[in-house]
Amino acid sequence: MLQSLLNLFFPKVCYACYQPLMAQEDAICIHCRNALPITNFHFDHNPAIKKVLYGRADIEQGTALFRFEKKGLVQQLIHELKYKGHQYIGEVLGDWLGGELKNLPEWQTIDVVIPVPMHKKKLRKRGYNQVTKFGQRIALALDAAYREDLLLKVVHTKSQVKKTRSERAQNINDLYALERPQELSGKHILIVDDLITTGATLEGCINILKQAENVKISIATMAIA
Structure with missing residues (x-):
């Protein structure tokens, strides 16, 4: 009542x-x-994410829950999550995608889930990383560890939204650092993010994570543009 x-x-x-x-x-x-424009990439073994990163970074698996459309429902959801403080959206989407991935053999080998990190200045300003809840729920579904203390963003940059592909790619490897790489040795790592566009951000994260020995890397995002 x-x-x-x-x-x-x-x-x-x-x-x-x-x-x-x-x-x-x-x-x-x-x-x-x-x-919602669902992709079904993980069910169809669609190589769209691999194609975005082709020639720049190798991954085991890649998926996105939705296709991003300008002024569409997915953009609205990500905006509410990212700028309006509605972190529960991340939980809902993480449960959605995690619930599907956990039943697929190729995703059951994930050992650790790592979010694309935010610089500490931006994190203080926003108060949260918009992919934290998303990653935590996927990790729970896959019975994997969730770590956001290993991959760090060490250079503060402005928003990537209005940058060209070449501007995003410039010095991308200098933006991140890996703490205690030995803790990831031999692991299958799942990097999670909200949106993949040019793939420059994920490329930088992958390159740094491969400082750890004998790692496999997969990608899962809320949406693909």
């Missing part, structure tokens, strides 16, 4: 369309869930 009263005066709304949620809906309404 108390929950019903709260919903009456403070109704929960869908983060994608802002319409009130029904009692059985969580974060995203059924209409928007059905309208």
Whole structure:
């Protein structure tokens, strides 16, 4: 009764369309869930992520939950997560993708999940890394460790959103550092991020993580542009 009263005066709304949620809906309404542009990359063994990184970085597996469309529902969800403080979206998407990956043999070998890191200045300003909850829920589903203390961003950069491919790629390897690489030796690492566009950020992370001996690396993102 108390929950019903709260919903009456403070109704929960869908983060994608802002319409009130029904009692059985969580974060995203059924209409928007059905309208989201799902990729099914991991089910179809689609090499789209590998193609983005082709010739620059080798990975074992790569997937993205959604296709990113300008002014679309996915952009709205990521905006709410990234800039409006709604970290629960990361949990919902992490549970969604993690629940699918855990049943696929090629993803069951993941040992550790690592998020693309934020520089400490940006982290202080925003207060959270938008992929933390996403990565934690995937790690839980895959029975893998979650570590955000090993891969660090050591150079503060401005937003990558409006940069060209060449501008994003410039000195990308100098932005990151790896702490205690021996702790990752022989591991299959899953790097998680919100969006892959040119792949420059992930390329930099992969190159640094390969300082650890005999590692395998896979990629999982919320969306691909």
